[in-house]
Amino acid sequence: MQRRSGQANAAGLEALLAPVSLDEFLGGQFGRGPLHLSGGSGRFGDLLNEDGLARLLETHSLDDDRLRVVRQGKDIPRERYVRTRRGMGRIDGGAFSLLLDSGATLIVNHIDDLVPAVAAIADDVGDRLGARTAVNLYASWRSEHGFDPHWDHHDVLVLQLAGRKKWSIYRPTHANPLRGDPFVPPGKEDAPDFEELLEDGDLLYVPRGWIHAPVPAGDLSLHLTISITRPTGAGFLEWLASELKADPEVRATMPFAVDEKSLDEWKARMGAIVGRALAGQAPERYLARKDADRGARPRFSFSDFGRVPPSEWNDATMLRSASLHRFVVGSAGDGGASVEALGQSWPCGAAVAAAIARLTSTRPMRLGELQDGLSNGDAAQLRQLLVLLATMGLLSTARG
Secondary structure (H helix, E strand, O other): EEEEOOOOOOOOHHHHOOOOHHHHHHHHHHOOOOOEEOOOOOOOOOOOOOOHHHHHHHHOOOOOOOOOEEOOEOOOOHHHHHHEEOOEEEEEEHHHHHHHOOOOOOEEHHHOOOOOHHHHHHHHHHHHHHHOEEEEEEOOOOOOOOOOOOOOEEEEEEEEEEEEEEEEEOOOOOOOOOOOOOOOOOOOOOOOOOEEEEEEOOEEEEOOOEEEOOEEEEEEEEEEEEEEOOOHHHHHHHHHHHOOOOOHHHOOOOOOOOOOHHHHHHHHHHHHHHHHHHOOHHHHHHHHHHHOOOOOOOOOOOOOOOOOOHHHHOOOOOOOOOOOOOEEEEOOOOOOEEEEEEEEEEEEHHHHHHHHOOOOOOOEEEOOOOOOOOHHHHHHHHHHHHHHHHOOOEEEEEEE
């Protein structure tokens, strides 16, 4: 377990990790062991505080998947603290407060969908780590634990927004667990690898599979967990199997096990097919597809619905992927390339595809930046394809 001290605001992943650099984190800590960074009180105050949480609960109707109240590892039935009328649920303030005051833990799932500042953090973490992210909020006011010891099938960043919480972390009992793997608890005699009190402004990184059991310290504790789900080899092989199904050899019936000669020949053919896929950059295509599948957050400009007429575009026009995180680009094998989105594909030059690959849903880019360095012909093709994507609603535009 590593512990470092430092202060930074919560503007993005690099600021969260300071004074540890992103390269240090990825090269020495990510996936290898917990990391605790001490920060100053109020460091994350711009993200969410106790009053902000209160206003959110007062003004939002949160569905079953979004709002949970748990105690000692068990969910408290929703009807004990939510009153439903005409299909809309509203928190019963008295019953809800009584449960929390008696030791229950409040969870708001996917709070990044509700708080713009938290969404910005989640998107930056996802962009930097090539991961799907989601943020949950946990709030407790007494010393009862909300969850029993458990592992997560993803990495986690914990941001302690207010108060304190004691964390006990054990080494993995099952390497790199996947969703659905049965939990293997630590032995009764096993001591935690890390046991410490997180305080206001602290950050904690918990790698996938490390067992943890956080416990409130008897006063208010408010923290965010950023789940970081990176692509896995198991996921890649599932995707590759679906990609190779069109090959007649893959679709053919396997030889009988007793026919050793035919089975050996089949193994060689399968090995060659998979080898060609790997040599053809199948892992790179899979990672690009996963990145594109992250999806875009909805953004609206009702004055113009995010559309600047192409006739008014100039170098300062801001472009952003509107319906997906990133456009998928691929090589055509003849020096050309293609851009894919929502099951459609458009051929283009390699330089044009590389330019479009820079567009994401989280960071707008100027048209002039995308065209920089392109030949006149490529710039014209780029603009033509961008106009098509904008017309289909896949690209949002704004005046720079």
